[in-house]
Amino acid sequence: MVFSSLLFLFFFLPVVLILYYCSPRRMRNCILFLTSLVFYAWGEPVYIIIMLFSTVADYFFGLQLDKPKKTPFQRKLIVTLSLIVNLLVLFYFKYANFLIENINAFLGTTIPMTDLPLPIGISFYTFQSMSYIIDVYRGEARAQRNWIDFGTYISLFPQLVAGPIVRYNTIAEQLHHRKENSKMFAQGVRRFIIGLAKKVLLANNIGMLWDTISSSNINSMPMLMAWLGIIAFAFQIYFDFSGYSDMAIGLGLMFGFRFNENFNKPYVAQSITDFWRRWHISLGTWFREYVYIPLGGNRQGLMKQIRNILIVWMLTGLWHGASWNFLLWGLYFGVILIFEKWWGLKLLGALPRWVRHVYALVLILFGWVLFAFEDLSSMIEYLKAMVGFNHQSLWDSTTIYLLYTNAVLLIILLIASLPKKHKVVTEQMTFGQVAWYGFLYVLSISYLVDATFNPFLYFRF
Template identity: 55%
Template sequence: MVFSSLIFLFQFLPAALLTYCLSPKKLRNAVLFAASLVFYAWGEPLYIVIMIFSTVFDYANGLLIDKYRNRKSIARAVFIGSICGNLAILGFFKYAGFVVQNVGEMFGLHVQAADLPLPIGISFYTFQTMSYVADIYLGKVPPQRNMIAFGTYVAMFPQLVAGPIVKYGDIAEQLASRKMTLERFGEGAKRFIRGLAKKVLLANNIGMLWTSAKSTPLEELTVLSAWLGILAFTLQIYFDFSGYSDMARGLGKMFGFDLPQNFKHPYISRSVTEFWRRWHISLGSWFREYVYIPLGGNRRGLHKQLRNLWIVWFLTGLWHGASWNFIVWGLYFGFIVTVEKLFLLKRLTRWPHWIGHLYTLLIVIIGWVLFEYEHLPSAWTFIGTMFGFGAHELADRQALYDLLTYGGLFVFLALCATPLPQKMVVLVEIRWNRVGVIVVTAFYIIGLVLSTAYLVNESYNPFLYFRF
């Protein structure tokens, strides 16, 4: 089940909200936990066993670490066992086929790995349970003794599938006590509708151009069509993923939770370092807190700092998928961030802002090519086409037609990727008072109606990050 589906919008969500609101406060965690299990099991009922096992496994590990806190060897053994167990589950479903295939190729063996479907959200909830155990081991949080409350934290359907990655300490108090008010519910509904419109009206429409470009044989691509295609994907993945995050945060608020921000207008960045502080914030925060800092961070000299950065970026690429293109994509950004840290970042601050913006967008756009093409030679060919290498025309009729057809949408989406729309909404509400509130509310209602209209005739279209 996906948020951008009629079943979710008009059947599952109303039923879950109604049951939740009518339930006593003491039972609301249980209701949300049960609803989350139904949501998760909708398409993959068998894999719910894995999530329940992870939940029980780390619930018990947290209690054991707390019980043996004064016996460090036992606590350490439980902690290591928890990390190894979680990584083993994630590795089996996500990376086993990749490892078997590459080992087979290395030794000239024809080994066919089992093509196991990836459990939805496993990369996200595995990171959440590991961070929970790590925080208990480090003494940052006390263990959760209520099994249902912990299960709610792990399985909470608003952010189960594609984040944001929520650390237990961020919502521990909210699991015990939270308030539902009409004002908070209204804020959550608006954020959800905004995310839905981003996904359905913006990401899906511009994504059709990228689908067309990617399906075109590489030898038939023109320079213009290559640029239009990858620019379309650049906008699609932002509005798709940030739209999902907005929906997740909106749903969380409707149920009384405040989930962390995951995007902060990344395409206005003036450096790649800044871009990654604005893009998928919860993932970057997780790697910084649980990998980069434990490795020593920047406290042990430049060489070890750079080593730690490369380890983090290798793992960041690998986290996104069991394929060499993701590893190359991660190392590519590791190299860029290293260059910025060594000398480029200081120079960028002295140059005109537009140079920093242009440089960052160019680096990020090239990165998206590596991200999207699993076959690396195809990625290099596509990048070469973008810059005029090879026997490719500058443009053809189809590319010019796409430019005229999508030109207005490109401009509109580029503006929507900045803080400008949000500032305009606030300005209207402040300047026009009650009338402004009515206008903004009407705008959200129109967005919901249009999104629903698109979903009526649209085929199944999951979020891009479902596969991670």
């Protein structure tokens, strides 16, 4: 079940809201926990066992870590065992087939594949669960002694399948003492509608252009069509993922939770460093806090800092998928970030603002090619088309037609990607604001009624 579905909008969400607000306050976490399990089990009931296993295991490990008589060695053993359990589950379901496939290709063996589909959102809830254990181990949070409350944190359906990744120490207080009110609920509704419109009206429509271009013959693709296609993909993945994050944040507000922002207008970035401060912020924060800094960060000399950055970005790439293209994508950005850290940012600082912006956008678009094509030969051919190495024309009649028929949409996407002037948000909305949000909601629902194209790109992560 996804948020941008009629089933969720007209059945699941209304039922959950009614149950939640009709229940006594002490029962509300239980309502959220049970309904979140229903949400997760709707598409793949068997994999609810995996999530419950992780939840029970880390609940137990957390209690053991919080016992005052544990020695430092015992506490290290507990946190290590917890991380091993979590990573083994993640590895088996997400990376085992990738490893087997490459062993078979390299050694000529015939080891059978696991033939298991990837559990939805396993990367997100596994990282949340590990953050809880590490925070308790560091003394940054107390162990959660109520299993229902802990289960609510792990399985909370607003951010279960696509984030943002919520660290336990940022939400622990809210699990017990949140105050739902009409102002937060109204803010949540507005934020949810914005996210729904971004996903349904913008991402889905520009995604059809990317599908048309990427499924055409890459070997004979004109240069302008290749650029048009990857620009379409860049808009699709941004409005798809940020729209889903907006819906998650909005749902959280409806239930009294405040989640951290996950995007901050990334396409206005003037460097790749700036881009990654704005894109999927919760993932970058997680890797910085739980991988980069524990490895030593920038405290142990230049070579070890380079090593730490490359490790983080290899893992960032592999987090997105078990495929060589994701590893290349992570290393690509890791190398650029190393360059910027020591030389690039100083050079960029001397350039005009628009040059810095073009520099960042071009590198981001080339990066999206690495991300979009799991088949390496198709990736290379597409890159060749972008730089004109396939010996085709600059454009053709199909390119002009696609550009002409999508021009208005592209302009809307460009405007929607830019920062907005800050306005004072009042609790009382004007009639015009109510009409605008109502229009966006009705229009989004109208598109969903006839939808034949409603993918969610981050569903596989």
